[in-house]
Amino acid sequence: MQLCTCSILVLALAASTAHAFYSPSDGVVELTPTNFDREVINDDAIWVVEFYAPWCGHCRSLIPEYKKLAKAVKGIVKVGSVNADEHNALGGQYGVRGFPTIIIFGANKRSPTNYNGQRTAKAIAEAALAEAKKKVQAAFGGGSSSSGGGSSSSSDDVIELTEDNFDKLVLNSDDIWLVEFFAPWCGHCKNLAPEWAKAAKDLKGKVKLGALDATAHQSKAAEYNVRGYPTIKFFPAGSKSASDAQEYDGGRTASDIVTWASDKHTENVPAPDLVEITDESSFDSACEGKPLCVVSVLPHILDCNAKCRNKFLNTLRTLGEKYKQKLWGWAWTEGGQQLDLEESLEVGGFGYPAMAVVNFKKMKFSVLKGSFSKDGINEFLRDISYGRGHTAPVRGAKKPKIISVDAWDGKDGQLPTEEDIDLSDISLDDDVKDEL
Numbered sequence: 319m320q321l322c323t324c325s326i327l328v329l330a331l332a333a334s335t336a337h338a339f340y341s342p343s344d345g346v347v348e349l350t351p352t353n354f355d356r357e358v359i360n361d362d363a364i365w366v367v368e369f370y371a372p373w374c375g376h377c378r379s380l381i382p383e384y385k386k387l388a389k390a391v392k393g394i395v396k397v398g399s400v401n402a403d404e405h406n407a408l409g410g411q412y413g414v415r416g417f418p419t420i421i422i423f424g425a426n427k428r429s430p431t432n433y434n435g436q437r438t439a440k441a442i443a444e445a446a447l448a449e450a451k452k453k454v455q456a457a458f459g460g461g462s463s464s465s466g467g468g469s470s471s472s473s474d475d476v477i478e479l480t481e482d483n484f485d486k487l488v489l490n491s492d493d494i495w496l497v498e499f500f501a502p503w504c505g506h507c508k509n510l511a512p513e514w515a516k517a518a519k520d521l522k523g524k525v526k527l528g529a530l531d532a533t534a535h536q537s538k539a540a541e542y543n544v545r546g547y548p549t550i551k552f553f554p555a556g557s558k559s560a561s562d563a564q565e566y567d568g569g570r571t572a573s574d575i576v577t578w579a580s581d582k583h584t585e586n587v588p589a590p591d592l593v594e595i596t597d598e599s600s601f602d603s604a605c606e607g608k609p610l611c612v613v614s615v616l617p618h619i620l621d622c623n624a625k626c627r628n629k630f631l632n633t634l635r636t637l638g639e640k641y642k643q644k645l646w647g648w649a650w651t652e653g654g655q656q657l658d659l660e661e662s663l664e665v666g667g668f669g670y671p672a673m674a675v676v677n678f679k680k681m682k683f684s685v686l687k688g689s690f691s692k693d694g695i696n697e698f699l700r701d702i703s704y705g706r707g708h709t710a711p712v713r714g715a716k717k718p719k720i721i722s723v724d725a726w727d728g729k730d731g732q733l734p735t736e737e738d739i740d741l742s743d744i745s746l747d748d749d750v751k752d753e754l
Contacts, residue, residue: 338401339370339372339377339378339381339384339399340381340384340385340388340399344385344388344389345385345388345389345392345397346384346385346388346397346398346399347396347397347398347399348398348399348401349367349398349399349400349408350400350401350405350408351405351407351408354400354408357396357398358396358398358423358427359423359427359428360427361396363395363396364394364395364396364422364423364424364425364446364449364450364453365395365396365397365398365422365423366387366391366395366396366397366398366420366421366422366423366433366442366446367397367398367399367400367420367421367422367423368380368384368398368399368400368418368419368420369399369400369402369409369412369414369417369418369419369420369421370399370400370401370402370403370417370418371401371402371403371417372401372403373403374417374418376417376418376437377417377418379437380418380437383437383438383439383442384397384399384439384442386439387439387442387443390439390440390443391443391446391447394447394450395443395446395447395450402414402417402419403417411503411533412430412502412503413432413501413503413504413505418437419432420432420433420437420442421433421503422445422446422449424449424450424452424453425449425452425453425456428502428531428533428534429502429531430502430503431449432503432505433445475515475518475519475522475527476514476515476518476527476528476529477526477527477528477529478528478529478530479497479528479529479530479535480530480534480535480538481535481537481538484530484535484538487528488528488553488558489553489557489558489559489560490557491526492555492556492557493525493526493555494524494525494526494552494553494554494555494579494582494583495525495526495527495528495552495553496525496526496527496528496550496551496552496553496566496575496579497527497528497529497530497550497551497553498510498514498527498528498529498530498548498549498550499530499532499539499542499544499547499548499549499550499551500529500530500531500532500547500548501531501532501533501547502531502533503533504547504548506547506548507547507548509570510548510570512572513570513571513572513575514527514529514572514575516572517572517575517576517579520572520576521575521576521579521580521583524579524580524583525579525580525582525583527575532544532547532549541560542560542563550565550566551563551564551565551566552564552565552566552579552582554582566578588642589635589638589639589642590638590642590645590646590647590648591604591648592631592634592635592638592648592649592650593647593648593649593650594649594650594651594725594726595613595649595650595651595655595656595659595720596722596723596724596725597720597721597722597723598720598722600649601649601659601720604647604648604649605647605649605676605678606647606678608645608646608647609644609645609646609677609679610644610646610647610675610676610677610702611646611647611648611649611675611676611677611678612634612638612646612647612648612649612673612675612699613649613650613651613659613663613665613673613674613675613676614630614634614649614650614651614671614672614673614690615650615651615652615653615656615659615660615665615666615670615671615672615673616630616631616650616651616652616653616670616671617652617653617670617671618652618653618654618670618731619652619726619730619731620731620733621653621670622670623730623731624728624729624730627726630671630690631650633691633692633695634648634650634695636692637692637695637696637699640696641699641703644703646675652723652726653666653670653671653672654666655721655723656718656720656721656723658718658719658720658721659718659719659720660672661713661718662712662713662714662718663676663683663685663712663713663718664683664685664710664713665685671690672685672686672690673685673686673690673695673698674686675698675699675702676712678712678717681711681712681715681716682709682710682711682712683709683710683711683712684702684707684708684709684710685710686698
């Protein structure tokens with residue numbers, strides 16, 4: 319009976335040892351789901367955490383080096399361990415798939431770093447101290463904070479999203495958004511980080527790129543049915559709801575992201591206004607600040623009635639829609655109204671309708687030589703978009719003078735009647751006036 323009791327005691331001690339690699343005297347803190355956030359995440363200290371399994375031979379081989387590490391960095395870096403076999407959910411949260419896995423929790427606890435170096439006390443200590451150095455440099459403004467993609471590279475152009483600001487910044491804005499849902503431990507997320515940052519910089523002013531830590535903001539990730547990392551969602555322009563989110567199905571290089579997002583941006587770009595030039599303000603609104611301005615001079619309303627004019631205008635609007643991604647300005651005037659404009663662009667002298675495309679920044683223009691038809695204009699604009707075609711300097715090398723005229727009322731033209739003619743403004747012989 320006594321022998322049996324001893325055997326039971328030995329088995330109990332063996333079981334206890336199997337589940338606890340380290341004792342409090344080793345300086346290694348035993349971490350569990352109960353105390354992990356309190357000890358590690360909410361603590362300002364740098365932490366080295368080993369995720370192990372009691373049956374793992376490599377984990378047992380690491381024990382003496384890990385104890386040596388804990389004593390060497392005592393007071394500088396904290397060292398802990400997690401029995402990931404017993405607490406597999408905690409291990410899964412940090413992507414633990416093999417043992418031992420060593421993770422260093424630096425300045426940004428939501429974006430820890432997997433340690434993949436030699437498993438010696440000295441090598442691990444050097445990696446931990448490097449994280450401590452980064453933290454100090456960041457405090458003095460000399461370091462970089464972690465970016466949305468879960469890596470050490472950062473970009474001010476990637477907007478950090480949380481459960482608190484997501485709806486306000488994304489859903490309640492008129493902007494186009496691409497949002498990455500990531501996990502700090504995710505290797506693919508880390509690979510995406512520099513590409514995401516570069517794409518955000520290239521798309522600035524067109525499409526906003528954001529990043530949300532799905533492990534820290536789980537309810538928001540669940541709202542968008544995020545099941546893997548990284549997951550990228552597209553949110554169109556205008557006021558939107560969660561149901562408007564679309565899956566991103568492009569590549570993961572910066573170039574792929576920019577191309578995909580630019581196409582979406584083009585879809586959301588409105589067709590340009592076709593502005594009638596009635597004064598200097600209307601001319602500026604159509605052409606100022608635009609890379610190119612497409613200026614058309616249409617026949618006089620007496621030579622081309624309302625139906626005829628509207629046919630020309632509809633052709634211009636159709637082509638404006640086709641080339642809207644170019645962000646060109648589009649303007650038109652009636653022949654003979656803006657003579658200084660016609661002269662400076664060398665149009666109108668050979669008849670109407672006529673067209674010129676102007677770069678007012680370089681004071682260069684090109685004139686349509688072909689037919690003023692959908693196909694003729696399209697061919698002309700296509701050549702312009704590819705940088706082909708003859709250009710000439712704007713006469714006087716300055717913006718032409720624009721005079722104020724009445725806007726077209728949309729009706730057919732009317733010949734003036736006798737009552738419209740004021741003879742007092744006309745210098746005629748008395749005999750002629752009497753005849754009139």
